Amino acid sequence: MAVISPSRRVRRTPFSDGVEAAGVKGYTVYNRMLLPTVFESVEADYHHLKRDVQVWDVACERQVQLQGPDAARLLQMLTPRNVARMGQDRCFYVPVVDQNGGMLNDPVALQAGEDTYWISIADSDLLLWAKGIAAANDLNVAVTEPDVSPLAVQGPKADALMARVFGEAVTNLRFFGMARFAFQDRNLIVARSGYSKQGGFEIYVEGSELGMPLWNALFEAGEDLNVRAGCPNLIERIEGGLLSYGNDMTDENSPLECGLRKFVDADVLDQCYGGRALREEMEAGSKRKICAVSIEGDLPPCDRAWPVLADGTQVGLITSSARSPDFGTNVAIAMLDRDYWNAGTRLEVQTQDGMARAQVEPKFWI
Amino acid sequence: MAVISPSRRVRRTPFSDGVEAAGVKGYTVYNRMLLPTVFESVEADYHHLKRDVQVWDVACERQVQLQGPDAARLLQMLTPRNVARMGQDRCFYVPVVDQNGGMLNDPVALQAGEDTYWISIADSDLLLWAKGIAAANDLNVAVTEPDVSPLAVQGPKADALMARVFGEAVTNLRFFGMARFAFQDRNLIVARSGYSKQGGFEIYVEGSELGMPLWNALFEAGEDLNVRAGCPNLIERIEGGLLSYGNDMTDENSPLECGLRKFVDADVLDQCYGGRALREEMEAGSKRKICAVSIEGDLPPCDRAWPVLADGTQVGLITSSARSPDFGTNVAIAMLDRDYWNAGTRLEVQTQDGMARAQVEPKFWI
Numbered sequence: 001m002a003v004i005s006p007s008r009r010v011r012r013t014p015f016s017d018g019v020e021a022a023g024v025k026g027y028t029v030y031n032r033m034l035l036p037t038v039f040e041s042v043e044a045d046y047h048h049l050k051r052d053v054q055v056w057d058v059a060c061e062r063q064v065q066l067q068g069p070d071a072a073r074l075l076q077m078l079t080p081r082n083v084a085r086m087g088q089d090r091c092f093y094v095p096v097v098d099q100n101g102g103m104l105n106d107p108v109a110l111q112a113g114e115d116t117y118w119i120s121i122a123d124s125d126l127l128l129w130a131k132g133i134a135a136a137n138d139l140n141v142a143v144t145e146p147d148v149s150p151l152a153v154q155g156p157k158a159d160a161l162m163a164r165v166f167g168e169a170v171t172n173l174r175f176f177g178m179a180r181f182a183f184q185d186r187n188l189i190v191a192r193s194g195y196s197k198q199g200g201f202e203i204y205v206e207g208s209e210l211g212m213p214l215w216n217a218l219f220e221a222g223e224d225l226n227v228r229a230g231c232p233n234l235i236e237r238i239e240g241g242l243l244s245y246g247n248d249m250t251d252e253n254s255p256l257e258c259g260l261r262k263f264v265d266a267d268v269l270d271q272c273y274g275g276r277a278l279r280e281e282m283e284a285g286s287k288r289k290i291c292a293v294s295i296e297g298d299l300p301p302c303d304r305a306w307p308v309l310a311d312g313t314q315v316g317l318i319t320s321s322a323r324s325p326d327f328g329t330n331v332a333i334a335m336l337d338r339d340y341w342n343a344g345t346r347l348e349v350q351t352q353d354g355m356a357r358a359q360v361e362p363k364f365w366i
Numbered sequence: 367m368a369v370i371s372p373s374r375r376v377r378r379t380p381f382s383d384g385v386e387a388a389g390v391k392g393y394t395v396y397n398r399m400l401l402p403t404v405f406e407s408v409e410a411d412y413h414h415l416k417r418d419v420q421v422w423d424v425a426c427e428r429q430v431q432l433q434g435p436d437a438a439r440l441l442q443m444l445t446p447r448n449v450a451r452m453g454q455d456r457c458f459y460v461p462v463v464d465q466n467g468g469m470l471n472d473p474v475a476l477q478a479g480e481d482t483y484w485i486s487i488a489d490s491d492l493l494l495w496a497k498g499i500a501a502a503n504d505l506n507v508a509v510t511e512p513d514v515s516p517l518a519v520q521g522p523k524a525d526a527l528m529a530r531v532f533g534e535a536v537t538n539l540r541f542f543g544m545a546r547f548a549f550q551d552r553n554l555i556v557a558r559s560g561y562s563k564q565g566g567f568e569i570y571v572e573g574s575e576l577g578m579p580l581w582n583a584l585f586e587a588g589e590d591l592n593v594r595a596g597c598p599n600l601i602e603r604i605e606g607g608l609l610s611y612g613n614d615m616t617d618e619n620s621p622l623e624c625g626l627r628k629f630v631d632a633d634v635l636d637q638c639y640g641g642r643a644l645r646e647e648m649e650a651g652s653k654r655k656i657c658a659v660s661i662e663g664d665l666p667p668c669d670r671a672w673p674v675l676a677d678g679t680q681v682g683l684i685t686s687s688a689r690s691p692d693f694g695t696n697v698a699i700a701m702l703d704r705d706y707w708n709a710g711t712r713l714e715v716q717t718q719d720g721m722a723r724a725q726v727e728p729k730f731w732i
Contacts, residue, residue, distance in 0.1 A: 004370045005392045005403040006669035007600075008685055009489060009612035026371045029395035032489065032612060037371035099501040104494065123375060123398065125491035128470065132498020135465040135639055246375035246398060273501055303372035319374055 010034060013059035014149050014211025018219075022229035030060035030123045036231040043325060046235045049198055050326075053157035054230025055218050058195070058202070059149035059211075064107075064119040064127045066134075068141035071115050074134055078119075078126075079109075080255065080272050082265035086111055091178050091191050094119070095255035095263050096126060101277030102251035103258060104129055106243065108193060110178055110204075118204070120150060122245035133273070147208055153218065154200035157225045162201050164221040165214075166190060170201070183214060195232045197240035197366050235322040238331045241292060241364030248290060248319045248333045254278060256286045257335065288316065288337045292361040293347070295321060295330040300353045308334055308358070309348045315340040318349050318358075327365050336360065376400060379425035380515050380577025384585075388595035396426035396489045402597040409691060412601045415564055416692075419523035420596025421584050424561070424568070425515035425577075430473075430485040430493045432500075434507035437481050440500055444485075444492075445475075446621065446638050448631035452477055457544050457557050460485070461621035461629050462492060467643030468617035469624060470495055472609065474559060476544055476570075484570070486516060488611035499639070513574055519584065520566035523591045528567050530587040531580075532556060536567070549580060561598045563606035563732050601688040604697045607658060607730030614656060614685045614699045620644060622652045623701065654682065654703045658727040659713070661687060661696040666719045674700055674724070675714040681706040684715055684724075693731050702726065 004010070004027050011033040013019075019036050026038035036057055039045055048054065066074050075083050079094040086092050091110035096119075098104050105126040107119045119126060131143045153162055159171045166181040170190055173179060178191035189204040205211055219227055243249060249258045256264065256278065264282070269275030293308075299321060306318040316336035324331045332349075340347065343362035348355050370376070370393050377399040379385075385402050392404035402423055405411055414420065432440050441449050445460040452458050457476035462485075464470050471492045473485045485492060497509045519528055525537045532547040536556055539545065544557035555570040571577055585593055609615060615624045622630065622644065630648075635641030659674075665687060674682040682702035690697045698715075706713065709728035714721050 002370065002390050002393045002402075002404075004368065005394045006667040007394060007610075007613055008668065008671050009610060010394060010669075012670055024368050027368045028371045028373060028376060029398075032395075036368075038368075098497055125494055128491055128495040129498045131464055132495045133502050136499050136502030244373075244375060247373055301372040302374065303376075304378055305374050 015057040033060035053155035056152035070139040097274035101274035158200035380574040381423040399426035419521035422518035436505040463640035467640035524566035
């Protein structure tokens with residue numbers, strides 16, 4: 001592939017100097033910001049992530065801040081998940097849908113203060129949807145992008161590393177629990193969360209000037225833990241069934257199709273855009289859903305959706321795929337029609353290099 | 367810089383096969399789609415663009431389609447330019463602003479049919495703002511992304527090349543004029559427009575399957591015109607003062623600050639979001655504006671906004687910069703405070719590699 005050209009529009013992050021010094025080899029662009037994709041190699045990074053601990057520049061998970069008397073009301077208008085029970089000690093994964101129930105983003109939301117929420121977004125300008133809804137409803141809320149950049153610490157040694165920098169108390173956080181912890185003269189929100197199945201934390205770095213001091217502190221504290229710069233790993237996240245907005249789902253998919261039924265609460269569907277469409281889909285049943293699929297053979301990079309065929313008829317799409325060293329197959333995420341989503345169903349996949357044989361798996365690999 | 371990693375999320379275009387065969391060396395990501403940035407070199411591409419003719423994959427200028435009885439009303443809610451006079455023979459450059467008058471996009475809009483408008487967007491999810499405004503106002507309009515991908519033909523020989531593929535009549539189009547022209551069994555919208563000052567056209571390719579046939583037809587017809595694959599050229603567009611959303615302006619800038627006063631019509635400010643803020647700014651005068659600035663010395667790539675200083679105080683930002691072979695200086699675009707925007711003002715620029723001397727120019731270079 002070609003190199004990526006520098007410009008202000010494709011933004012650097014508060015951690016870019018550290019990422020470059022660590023020898024980043026590949027990038028993608030996510031929310032118009034640089035997101036590293038490779039350091040040593042995707043496979044070497046994968047083995048290291050499962051064994052040690054990595055620090056990830058995920059500043060591209062930009063925050064959409066809702067602030068003001070109507071902030072909670074606006075948040076509930078955006079998502080079919082009941083956010084009234086969130087509180088300030090837990091973050092919530094919240095599907096955000098449009099007026100037809102189509103996915104606009106699948107962020108993590110948290111309450112950062114009284115009347116202040118942060119929505120840590122996947123790759124779409126959720127800010128514009130939220131601003132449009134707020135403006136047109138004349139809500140008393142400011143919708144802005146604050147200077148907050150997440151830094152993730154992921155891997156089996158994440159607890160050990162985090163304890164050295166933030167104190168032992170940080171290891172008491174439960175999954176998706178959050179609290180503020182001191183770093184230098186600030187109190188930063190830290191959550192037990194992140195885009196891997198290896199465990200770890202996300203630190204909401206409030207103030208770009210803190211970026212490199214925190215990056216350096218983590219690397220200095222973790223030398224004997226073999227800490228390295230890392231990034232969301234394509235193989236590991238497919239094995240774990242971690243969905244990627246824009247890859248595995250778009251605004252043509254409902255949260256029900258995406259396996260997110262447990263984040264849709266019937267008692268708030270009257271308060272959110274798209275609630276009626278979701279209620280209808282719950283009554284009628286979904287026509288397709290996301291599944292784990294294994295694919296045989298040597299495959300090209302999945303840089304476009306691959307049609308999935310059964311007896312020559314298209315019955316779905318492969319949206320992400322990678323060769324898994326640990327499971328000895330190509331692990332993949334697919335959106336499959338109802339009659340073809342049962343485990344064991346044999347299918348064919350049409351890649352840019354030809355056809356491949358595939359099978360629906362009972363669940364993701366980890 | 368590092369390479370760009372393949373994924374479905376960073377979308378290929380209907381012309382990507384042609385772009386790759388032509389030896390693309392650099393990409394950026396624009397509206398989550400690949401946009402070529404370099405073929406031979408930025409400087410060689412620049413000279414060729416000014417001398418011959420190039421075919422540009424600008425499919426990343428995605429269309430936001432407004433369709434339905436309220437389409438025209440919605441379009442007017444999005445922009446402070448009066449769109450009632452647009453008609454079906456001209457496209458309009460339309461600033462789109464939020465409720466505070468901040469720029470959300472600077473697209474080109476056209477009427478593609480009765481009750482159907484296409485907005486050819488710069489790099490932000492304008493679809494989400496438009497959908498939010500439509501949903502919250504309960505408008506009778508569908509806001510979607512159609513399968514339409516612009517292909518640009520730019521350079522002094524553009525008329526000659528286009529006449530061979532679409533017939534002589536296409537050369538009768540005036541600047542920003544548009545009409546439908548036959549290609550194979552379709553009638554495609556063609557406009558005299560494009561993101562260079564060398565003249566040329568944009569073809570709205572409706573149907574991805576037409577992409578490579580049209581690409582190939584242009585190259586076959588233009589061999590003796592020295593047609594090449596090209597792309598928006600950083601040097602040429604700065605020389606010409608062509609603004610780039612996300613680089614030279616963001617939602618923190620009003621269209622008045624961006625030099626777009628002539629696209630703000632007082633008679634429609636009551637109908638669009640942000641109209642009141644713009645009226646107030648017109649009465650009070652803008653506090654800063656976009657200017658042409660020349661900078662001395664050898665400069666690094668402008669991959670972040672550079673502070674502009676006068677006597678040690680920040681008075682603006684350089685947002686785009688490149689070395690111009692034809693004008694023998696670094697040409698740049700700046701947003702400068704009121705007291706410092708007069709031509710001839712001497713300034714200092716703080717790049718990542720150190721300070722450089724600069725001067726405000728009376729106008730852009732071409």
